[in-house]
Amino acid sequence: MEMIPDRLPPARxxxxxxxxxxxxxxGPVNSVVSLLxxxxxxxxxxSLVRWTLTGAAWxxxxxxxxxxxxxxxxxDLLWRxxxxxxxxLLLLGLGAGLSKRAGxxxxxxxxxxxxxxxxxxxxxxxxxxWPSVRLPWAIASGMALAGYGAGLRVPALVRIQAWxxxxxxxxxxxxxxxxxxxxxxxxxxxxxxxxxxxTLVLAGVGIAVSFPLGILLALGRRSDLPAIKWFCIxxxxxxxxxxLITWLFIASLMVPLLLDVSPDSIPALAxxxxxxxxxxxxxxxxxxxxxxxxxxSGQGEAARALGLSGWQTTRLIVLPQALRxxxxxxxxxxxGLFKDTSLVFIVGLFDFFEIGRKVIPSQPDSxxxxxxxLLEVSLFMAAVYWFFSYRMSMASRQLEKELGVGER
Amino acid sequence: MTQTAQIPRASAHAPEGGERIIEIDGLNKWFGDFHxxxxxxxxxxxxxxxxVIGPSGSGKSTLIRCINRLEEHQEGAIVVDxxxxxxxxxxxxxxxxxxxxxxxxxxxxxxxxxxxxxTLAPIRVRKWKTSKAEERAMYFLEKVGIPEQAQKYPGQxxxxxxxxxxxxxxxxxxxxxxxxxxxxxxxxxEVIGEVLEVMVNLAxxxxxxxxxxxxxxxxxxxxxxxxxMDAGQIVEVGSPEHFFQNPTEERTRGFLSKIL
Numbered sequence: 001m002e003m004i005p006d007r008l009p010p011a012r013x014x015x016x017x018x019x020x021x022x023x024x025x026x027g028p029v030n031s032v033v034s035l036l037x038x039x040x041x042x043x044x045x046x047s048l049v050r051w052t053l054t055g056a057a058w059x060x061x062x063x064x065x066x067x068x069x070x071x072x073x074x075x076d077l078l079w080r081x082x083x084x085x086x087x088x089l090l091l092l093g094l095g096a097g098l099s100k101r102a103g104x105x106x107x108x109x110x111x112x113x114x115x116x117x118x119x120x121x122x123x124x125x126x127x128x129x130w131p132s133v134r135l136p137w138a139i140a141s142g143m144a145l146a147g148y149g150a151g152l153r154v155p156a157l158v159r160i161q162a163w164x165x166x167x168x169x170x171x172x173x174x175x176x177x178x179x180x181x182x183x184x185x186x187x188x189x190x191x192x193x194x195x196x197x198x199t200l201v202l203a204g205v206g207i208a209v210s211f212p213l214g215i216l217l218a219l220g221r222r223s224d225l226p227a228i229k230w231f232c233i234x235x236x237x238x239x240x241x242x243x244l245i246t247w248l249f250i251a252s253l254m255v256p257l258l259l260d261v262s263p264d265s266i267p268a269l270a271x272x273x274x275x276x277x278x279x280x281x282x283x284x285x286x287x288x289x290x291x292x293x294x295x296x297s298g299q300g301e302a303a304r305a306l307g308l309s310g311w312q313t314t315r316l317i318v319l320p321q322a323l324r325x326x327x328x329x330x331x332x333x334x335x336g337l338f339k340d341t342s343l344v345f346i347v348g349l350f351d352f353f354e355i356g357r358k359v360i361p362s363q364p365d366s367x368x369x370x371x372x373x374l375l376e377v378s379l380f381m382a383a384v385y386w387f388f389s390y391r392m393s394m395a396s397r398q399l400e401k402e403l404g405v406g407e408r
Numbered sequence: 409m410t411q412t413a414q415i416p417r418a419s420a421h422a423p424e425g426g427e428r429i430i431e432i433d434g435l436n437k438w439f440g441d442f443h444x445x446x447x448x449x450x451x452x453x454x455x456x457x458x459x460v461i462g463p464s465g466s467g468k469s470t471l472i473r474c475i476n477r478l479e480e481h482q483e484g485a486i487v488v489d490x491x492x493x494x495x496x497x498x499x500x501x502x503x504x505x506x507x508x509x510x511x512x513x514x515x516x517x518x519x520x521x522x523x524x525x526x527t528l529a530p531i532r533v534r535k536w537k538t539s540k541a542e543e544r545a546m547y548f549l550e551k552v553g554i555p556e557q558a559q560k561y562p563g564q565x566x567x568x569x570x571x572x573x574x575x576x577x578x579x580x581x582x583x584x585x586x587x588x589x590x591x592x593x594x595x596x597x598e599v600i601g602e603v604l605e606v607m608v609n610l611a612x613x614x615x616x617x618x619x620x621x622x623x624x625x626x627x628x629x630x631x632x633x634x635x636x637m638d639a640g641q642i643v644e645v646g647s648p649e650h651f652f653q654n655p656t657e658e659r660t661r662g663f664l665s666k667i668l
Contacts, residue, residue, distance in 0.1 A: 296513075296515075298511060298513050298515040299515060299517065301478050301511070301515065302509075302511060302515035302516075302517070302574075303517075303529075304478065304504065305476055305478060305504055305507075305508075305509040305578075306504070306528070306529035306533065306577070306578070306581060307501055307504040307505040307529055307533040307581065308528075308529060308532060308533060309501065312532055316528065316532070317517055320519050321517075321518065321519055324519065403519075404561070
């Protein structure tokens with residue numbers, strides 16, 4: 001028998017017209033819906049663009065940028081948070097350079113260039129408009145490039161990579177908080193922190209702590225030891241049983257009461273961090289538990305049969321598979337936490353959202369505008385939140401792809 | 409032998425004179441209230457190939473899973489290479505190090521390459537240097553006939569190749585006993601042969617093996633002894649010739665007539 005050669009599908013099934021027919025104009029109902037939705041979208045977008053370019057009052061946002069960024073952080077010490085950002089970019093850059101050199105993955109590099117690009121833009125703005133922070137922003141940009149260059153040139157640095165974070169993160173905290181005394185390193189109390197800086201601190205610490213804590217809670221929940229198991233179940237179910245806003249209230253009002261100290265002796269930032277981190281850990285734990293359940297029991301058995309210890313089996317075999325199965329849920333939780341930080345106004349903190357919602361609209365230059373500037377500020381904040389959230393979700397998709405979820 | 413309603417209890421001790429590597433006495437196990445293994449007496453000499461057959465649910469998989477403590481037993485004694493299985497974690501780890509196991513579902517680690525699958529335990533448990541572990545891994549990959557697959561992930565291999573990797577993984581730990589739990593039951597018919605061939609070679613080289621299988625050809629070719637289990641008991645023990653030519657027990661005959 002002769003082999004029949006492969007042929008292309010008929011011409012009407014190929015190209016843009018076929019796509020349009022299949023997806024937008026498949027039958028009369030689809031066609032009408034497509035046209036209606038298209039019309040509504042078009043008119044909405046066009047009025048938004050018109051308003052953005054001609055009607056909106058963007059000036060108050062521009063002139064109050066410092067409030068949005070750091071709130072009451074002393075103006076003459078602004079170099080400290082900027083250089084702290086530089087330190088983080090340096091560490092990220094080191095990782096990006098090293099993984100580029102080793103030909104491994106694009107995730108760290110992608111995140112690094114995304115935020116370094118944003119830093120370059122802000123540096124350019126600073127050079128043009130904000131003389132007092134010109135130099136710090138230039139330094140931060142330089143640190144980012146230096147980290148990347150070092151990673152690219154010196155592969156041996158891979159050995160100090162973990163240590164560099166262990167040293168770098170305390171340096172970041174010291175830069176933000178200060179060491180004491182007068183002068184450049186004087187203490188800036190957390191009550192002075194605010195704006196996007198505070199949002200980043202809350203989200204960064206919250207994510208960094210709740211991830212390992214969530215894993216521990218999830219493992220504890222599956223423990224054979226009843227005390228550990230029931231403790232973990234208790235924590236998870238209790239914390240998940242009430243909204244975050246409740247826990248923020250409890251943290252700010254009840255904790256000082258329970259510890260029998262004055263409310264001021266525990267900084268509001270610390271109370272908010274505890275509430276946010278615990279809350280996120282409980283959800284993280286349930287995500288991780290879902291992943292743990294998806295790993296077939298044969299995996300653990302094979303590892304144990306080879307002589308691996310229980311902890312080695314968990315760490316090397318079960319957890320890696322469990323975590324990769326729930327990457328989307330974990331990143332979703334991280335994105336949620338990032339945005340949930342906007343609730344900390346409950347404990348009297350002035351995060352990015354609170355500044356945009358309350359502080360900016362009440363500034364003298366905002367009050368000149370009859371309709372207020374809340375809409376403008378809201379759009380601006382939405383754009384900033386989106387910039388970060390989207391980047392996280394992008395990294396999640398890259399991570400899934402790189403780890404070959406669903407392929408292996 | 410007189411016919412009784414009861415299933416007779418046979419002991420499956422290895423011939424005298426050999427060096428005992430597995431010794432099981434009076435083993436009983438329950439899953440909840442279900443009595444899954446009943447008064448098992450059995451031993452294996454060094455270099456012996458023991459094939460365990462029986463209908464599904466007869467407890468044969470549970471039996472070999474007790475030997476490396478993947479299942480906990482409630483009564484009786486299991487001694488492997490002089491180490492008695494107790495609750496002592498050190499003893500359990502010691503026995504697991506000396507017994508390799510091959511599973512029906514392969515149980516390769518999907519997130520690790522073939523090479524990483526094989527070298528993980530030698531490096532972490534035996535504390536070998538990576539270079540030595542990789543060298544030994546390649547030796548056994550060649551032995552099972554797939555050295556060219558070392559850098560692939562398990563998901564990229566066929567079932568037969570995966571099972572051969574699993575055998576290489578167990579062998580690289582240099583175990584004294586190999587336990588096979590229905591190693592060909594999950595395989596497509598056309599690749600069963602390649603796995604059996606590896607097992608036959610292993611047996612001929614003198615590896616001590618306990619094999620739970622439905623492959624009667626394998627039992628006939630390399631089995632030193634065949635153990636027939638039913639309803640949690642050892643019903644009959646004998647050489648392959650005895651088994652396939654004139655089994656004494658009614659249950660054995662019934663089982664064999666269904667599968668042969």
